[in-house]
Amino acid sequence: MNPPADARVARAWALKEACYEAWSRDPTQAAAAARELAELRCDDLPAREAALVRGLGRWTAGIADVTQGQMAEAVAAFDDAQRALGEAGEADAAAQTQVPKIMALSMLGQHEAAAACAQAAQQALRALGNLAAAGRVSLNLGGLLLRRDAYAQAARHYREAAVLFARRSDHQHSVLADLGLAAALSSMGDFDEALRIYARARVRAQRHDLRQSLAMIDESVALVQLARGQYDTALQGMESARRGFEALGLPHWTAVAEKQLADTYLELRLLPEALALFDAAIQRFRTLALPEDEAFALAQRGRALALRGRREASRDSFQAAAERFAVQAHEVGQASVQLALAELALAQGDAAGALQQAQAAAAALARSGHAEGATRAAVLRAEALAAAAPPDGPEASAARSVARGAYEAALADARLRGQLPAQVRCLSGLGLLTWAESRAGEAAAAFEAAIDLLEDQRRALPGDEFRSAFLTDQLLPYRARLRLALADGDAADVLTQLERYRARSLADRLAGADTPLADADPALRERVNWLARRVRRLQEDGEPSAALEADLRAAEHQLLESARRARLAGGAAAASAADARFDPAALQAGLAPGEALVEYGALDGELFAVVVRADRLVLQRALATEADVVRSVQSARLQLDAQQQADVRLAAHQAQIAGRMQQRLRQLHQQLWAPLAASLAGATQVLIVPHGPLASLPFAALPADARPGDAQPGDAPEALGHRLVLAQAASAQAALHGLRHAHRVPRHAVVIGESSALPWADAEARTVAACYPSADLLVGAAASCAALEAAAPAADVLHLACHAQFRADSPRFSALHLADGPMTVERAERLPLAAGLVVLSACDTALADEAAGDEQVGLVRAFLVAGAARVLAALWPVRDDVTAAFMAHFHAALQCGQTAGEALRAAQVALARSHPQPCHWAAFTLFGGW
Incomplete structure (x- = not known):
């Protein structure tokens, strides 16, 4: 039996009020109220009451649709509600149904229709004397104007609404008015006032449990911090907002938050991650028919694709974004595409094209008053002017003066608003212009100021993954500062500047500045x-x-x-990262008289080296061109591969291949080692810090001495690794970390042999375990990741004989394959290792992803991060039987009291007697120290 008509009407009104009340607190309850109202029977009611219940039902259905991002459905529901309530004689309620319709139309990009709706609703509500509802029209009209980039007008409407809501103690709408006002001020560049208003709104939203508003505040503050380059707080705010929207069941707002997190990833140059989020957001916005949101996501996706080198795909994405913005006459959106195209043109060396696009965007952004975009356009214009300036001649000075003025104006605006990324670019550009005018001191000061800002940003980022990606695209001032040091010829300064960006994230981890990513799922x-x-x-x-x-x-x-x-x-603050300034004197103090470090570097195509001894530092310029050395390394690696093939299928050509191999190695000796002979005189142990492709070179296989030009191709001179104790490090900071962990004779070994893919692994593991007075031997099913994680903390030596895989497509998932699955890089980093030795007796374990700044992600780095002092790993695949013999020699030498470096040399010498080709005995390299 249905309740009486009056009771049902009263219930309908109560459910409508409950739906509105829950909108900002718990949208799921708003949807529940809408569902109950839709199920309230009205076909047996009198015509007026039936129309009233239907109208209230459609009104709440529209609110529920808005919370789910279904704006087209919401518009239809609000119109249905207006008609039904009009039939019921409820003129005031009918007019109120059009208030939320303004926002729904605006979200759909139907701005003219939204403006007309607002005007009609405003007139109707004022005529009816409903000033509270008229205030909500002002609130939604402010949102419409904000989306149309009319920021000053939007701010005026939000202020009017805020005053009205405050007088009526309407806390929910008062907070929303503050959020809109702060967003308008932020768009106009008044970040400080916007943050003050957001803080005030947060206090009131918390007091009144307005959970949707709290998520919106997190998102809005994060956007301000993103514009300012405060990426740490931006990241945390975006994720907090996303979780808040997701918990409230708001798919549109969740998708927007995901897109904005992708924006932050893009600025930090986590490009694959950003692209995945942009692709998902675009699809979601398309499904929800939200063209403006889709267009902005397409434009940002285009930027990410361009940075990934996929320029044709990026242009397609830009074109799609531009078409959508044009349909909506969205001037700021169109300007954002022009700025992206200017960036692309500048990267391709088209300074004139970049200048044209940047100036067009600047004009559009000036008309709208969009401050953050205007600053970005001004910086791009300055960069294009500087790039277009001739290097010399009568016009050069005048052109540089114009560019300098553009940089200084943009820098002043960026400082006023606290926009760190723009400041860095302006300071770097001014430094380059000043250096071109031979004012080295002023140039150095500009570069140092840029680096200080970058270090502040980088230091605050939550984790080495973010820090490493961020620094990869910010090397201009670091390299410029290195260029100045090279010009001065100061070896200590060259080393210091080189270390400011070399393998910095690894240095952070070794210094204990961060922890690995948690295993969250x-x-x-x-x-x-x-x-x-x-x-x-x-x-x-x-x-x-x-x-x-x-x-x-x-x-x-x-x-x-x-x-x-x-x-x-x-939300935890990042631990302090390692100091950007490396002290060469600290390294010198850690070296004994017979020890040396050689750090290679490259700049402007020139390969150079710094040799560090206990009593001196020597800078060796112009070893060779970087391109020539890269070709030599690639050729040598091809010959090493050919030697391995000759063992199996090309035995008749072994002598010829060996001759070519020796020629390549002599060539590399002349390029890399011979020029350093005087600086390395008397050294018996050398730590090598390679540059880029040199990390894949077996330095041990180089000839120990220069050979005369008429030497026979097949001659095999004494190898460098047979005369010297050699090791590698990713940077001088990493080398110093290794030197501080003195070698100790290992007593307890954990030895793992997984032989499902490598028949010799089991036997190798048993041989190695027998070398130690105490050993945990894990073979067969016991050779598992779980067993490794349990046993590793007690090991002085951890030896892993198994199959390995380097993943160039995803280096963090390069892995050692054990009985129960892969021990990946990202999992190995979490092993709590003692500061001992790890031996990776598997193929390709020394390979790593080569990123800018020599930040190499691979298995070696993972075990160093996990706590190992030294890691022995292979640069290429080696025959199982040869590896087993090599490891028997190596571990026997360790047990005789030799250091890891000495044991490596002993094993190489011993194996070379039976297998003289370098492809067999030179594969293993020691990382971290001797």
């Missing part, structure tokens, strides 16, 4: 492991695995992203 981890095992089995059986590999890549990305989000949600 065990179920996802297990899925990744299952997929990895399945893909490996299919590959071993020669069966197709492309579909499963795609699933694996997606699951890996999801696993890393979930860990990243967990770190951001934690």
Whole structure:
């Protein structure tokens, strides 16, 4: 039996009020109220009451649609509600249904219709004397104007609404008015006042439990911090907002927050991660029919694609964004595409094209008053002017003067608003212009100011993944400062400047400045492991695995992203990163008289080196061109591969291949080692810090001495690694870390042999374990990741004989394959290792991803981060039987009291007697120290 008509009407009104009340507190309750009202029977009611209940039902349905991002459905529902309530004689309620319709139309990009709706609703409500509802029209009209980039007009409407709501103690709408006002002020560049208003709004939103408003405040503050380059707080705020919207069941707002997190990833140059989020956001906005949001995501996706080198795809994305902005006559959106195209033109060397696009964008942004975009356009204009200036001649000085004026004006604006990224670019540009005018002191001061700002930004970032990606695209002032040091010829300053950007994230981790990403999702981890095992089995059986590999890549990305989000949600401040200024004297103090460090560097195509001894530092310029050395290294690696093939299939050509191999090695000796002979005189132990591709070179295989030009190609001179104790480090800071961990004779070993793919691994593991007075031997099913994690902390030596895989597509998932799945880079970093020795007796374990700044991600780095003092790893695949023999020599030497470096040399010398070709005995390299 249905309740009486009056009771049902009263219930309908109560449910409508409950829906509105829950809108900002708990949108799921708003939707629940709408569902109950929709189910309230009205067909047996009198016509007026039936129309009233239907109208209230459609009104609340529209509110529920808005919370779900279904704006077209919401518009239809509000119109239905207006008609039904009009039929019921409820003129005031009918007019009120059009208030939220303004926002829905604006979100759909139907701005003229939204403006007309606002004007009509405003007139109707004022005529009816409903000033409170008229205030809500002002609130939504402010939102419409904000989306149309009419910031000053939007601010006026928000202020009017805020006053009205405050007088009526309407806390929910008063907070929303403050949020709109702060957003308008932020767009106009008044960041400080915007942040003050957001802080005031947060206090009131917390007091009245306005959870949606709290998430909106997190998002809005994060956007201000993103504009200012405060990436740490921007990241945390974006993730907090996303979680808030997700918990409230607001798919549109969640998608916007995801897109804005992608914007932050883009600025930090986490490009694959940003692209994945942009792609998902674009699809979501398209599904929800939200063209403006889709257009902005397309424009940002284009920028990310351009930075990834996918220029055709980026232009397609820009074109799609421009078309959508044009349909909506969205001037700021169109200007954002022009700025992106200016960036692309400048990167391609088209200074004139960049200048044209930047100036067009600047004019549009000036008309709208969009301050952050205007500053970005001004910086791009200055960069284009500087790039277009001739290097010399009568016009050069005048052109540089114009560019300098543009930089100084942009810098002043950026400082006024606290926009750090713009300041860095302006200071770097001014430094380059000043250096071109031979004012080295002023140039150095500009570069140092830029570096100080970058270091402040970088130091605050939550984790080495963010820090490393950020620094990769910010090297201009660092390299410019290095260029000045090279020009002065000061070896200590050259080393200091080189170390400011070389493997900095590794230095942070070794200094204890960060912890690994948490394993945030065990179920996802297990899925990744299952997929990895399945893909490996299919590959071993020669069966197709492309579909499963795609699933694996997606699951890996999801696993890393979930860990990243967990770190951001934690909100803990990042630990202090390692000091950017390296002290060469500290390194010298750690070296004995017979020890040396050689650090290679490259700039402007020139390869150079700094030799560090206890009593001196020597700068050796112009060793060779970087391009020539890269070709020599690539050629040498090809000959090493050919030697391995000759063992199996090309035995008749062994002598010829060996001759070519020796020629390449002599060439590399002349380029890399011979010029350093005087500086290295008397050294018996040398730590090598390679540059870029040199990290893949077996320095031990180079000839120990220069050979005369008429030497026979097949001659095999004494190798460098047979005469000297050699080791490698990613940077001088990493080398100093290793030197501070003195060698100790190992007593307890943890030895793992996983032989399902490597028949010799089990036997090798047993031989190695027998070398130690105390050893945990883990073979067969016991050779598992779980067993490794349990046993590793007690090991002086950790030896892993197993199959390995380097993943160039995703270096953090390079792995050692054990009995229960892969021990990946990102998992190995979490091993609590003692400061001992790790031996990676597997193929390609020394390979790493080569990023700018020589930040190399791979298995060696993972074990160093986990706490190992030294890691022995292979630069290329080596025969199992040869590796087993090599390891027997190596561990026996360790047990005789030799250091890891000495044991490596002893094993190489011993193995070279039976296997003289470098492809056999020179594969293993020691990382971290001797």
